[in-house]
Amino acid sequence: MTKTVAIIGAGMAGIAAGRQLHANGWTPTLFDKSRGIGGRLATRRSDHWRFDHGCPHFIATDDRFQALLDSLHHRRSLHIWAAGGSIGQPGMSGAARAAAGDLTVIGQAEVTAVKKTSCGWRIADRDGVIEAPGNGAFSALVLALPSPQIMPILKTADITIPALQNVVYAPCWTLMLGFETAPDLATPMQRFDHGPLEKIIDETDKPGRAGTVVVHAGAAWSRQNLERDKEDIAAEMLALFQAASGLGTAPSYKSAHRWRYANVERSAAVPFIWDAAHSLGLAGDWANGPGVEAAFLSGHDLAAEMSAAANL
């Protein structure tokens, strides 16, 4: 019998789960609320510029993740960045798209409720039930989202997972700046241990991102200013950037983005969660993060456990 699985979230954790489940004989369908895929492996395009406004780069320490990076590199969807680590091509989301390959991904599908019926899992957005292939229900459900976004969805099925409640995410306000002439900053990535800013990333050395700078505010400043208007944040962060970098040139483009759940500060210290009784899997960087590699391993290892449980 075909094992179908709905994977909610097409970031690195959901993609890793989908790849492994597909390899093990399942039929996965990924759903994501965004138009594109990759989650925090994100790329923002403006008329002239392309920004990696989420994760700026990542590294592999585990052979399983390294094997994926090697294959992406081989397919030119990954580039080794002179400043350190790997970056997606043509932007960070390019690496996610290449990793997803031929997996079925349904975008602009924000799942708000889930229900386990005698036929399997049904999922719904605000407008009602999202149809599944076959009998209209999925054999298993995977939620590959930041844990604060998993909890309200599980609540609709009267399921509470205590381990999720202890996870802490740091938010991050990011500022994207586009310059007609690439600015001459001292270093591709400047880090700050104190003060409002955490990183200034000169993306000029990244192929196709000449003239772009991305600034990350620190966790404390981002928390204090989380609910402020993004235009005000952009103006204030620009002034902070100019003071820190000494660059007086006005950018031709500026925009701020708020990541409510950017980086894991305290994880659940588990590889993933698999509830065999409900055929329910949970994965993401919250499990054993922080970082992209942790998200990958969580999804990958959850899929292996699910396949063993299903004798696939």
Ligand SMILES: Cc1cc2nc3c(=O)[nH]c(=O)nc-3n(C[C@H](O)[C@H](O)[C@H](O)COP(=O)(O)OP(=O)(O)OC[C@H]3O[C@@H](n4cnc5c(N)ncnc54)[C@H](O)[C@@H]3O)c2cc1C
């Ligand atoms: C500013 C910033 C800097 C970072 N720096 C680094 C770094 O230097 N190195 C590093 O390794 N990592 C870094 N990270 C963290 C890294 O990006 C994440 O750990 C990793 O990408 C998480 O992957 P994930 O699949 O667990 O979650 P996500 O990438 O968040 O994927 C979750 C997906 O679920 C979707 N979704 C959410 N709710 C719903 C819903 N209700 N229905 C359908 N879809 C939904 C989202 O659209 C998203 O695509 C950074 C992140 C940010 C934001």
